[in-house]
Amino acid sequence: MFPDFSRAPNIAGDPDLYERENAAIDPSGALWRALRAEADWAGRVLLDLGCGTGSWLPRYADAAQVIGVEPDPDLLVRAARRGDARAGSAEHIPLPDASVDVVHARFAYFFPPGCDAGLAEVLRVLRPGGTLVVIDNDWHRGEFADLLRVSAWAAPQGSGATTDAWWAERGARRTAVLSAWRCADPAELAAVLRLEFPGELVDAWVAGHPGRAEISCGYALFAVQRQP
Incomplete structure (x- = not known):
């Protein structure tokens, strides 16, 4: 086990439901287009760091090589069915120096x-x-952010200001993307929201938004380039 590894309760608790969450995000492709604009991976070597069950690995099909790294042994088994997935963590990447062109770390x-x-x-x-x-x-845009700001589960993360300041100090470029989650039906949306928020908070949101199968969601991309 890697010392920097901490099991994520949402994906580890119900990986099948988390896969449905992954399938629901970004129906317009806004996030995906923004990722390409930050660092296109076509014909290059891409590392999906903290790849989880590997649900995104097939999406990088036009890369020259795609490598997933995942510290959770149970999730790694699933990821390996989808591509080149290796045991490792952010602090222990099992790759040589200067061997990768693009690294994605998605909530990892x-x-x-x-x-x-x-x-x-x-x-x-x-x-x-x-x-x-x-x-x-x-934390500033979208209905998902509205839930984050009142969630007891998200409280230890602060308001997002800590994250923004940390990346700014390290010269990262911040890009805001407004997208959504779109589920098959309202019941599925409620189920995947319960992976991220306390049940009573989800129940209140659902009661205030009857019949909804979609929630707007803002993403912040932080890009850091290795200098020549």
């Missing part, structure tokens, strides 16, 4: 402060000119 490890060791390790494996893009929640 980078919850500032206290992330400098992982950032240093990512910069080690990036080639000069390569880019790390961290996908995080934008």
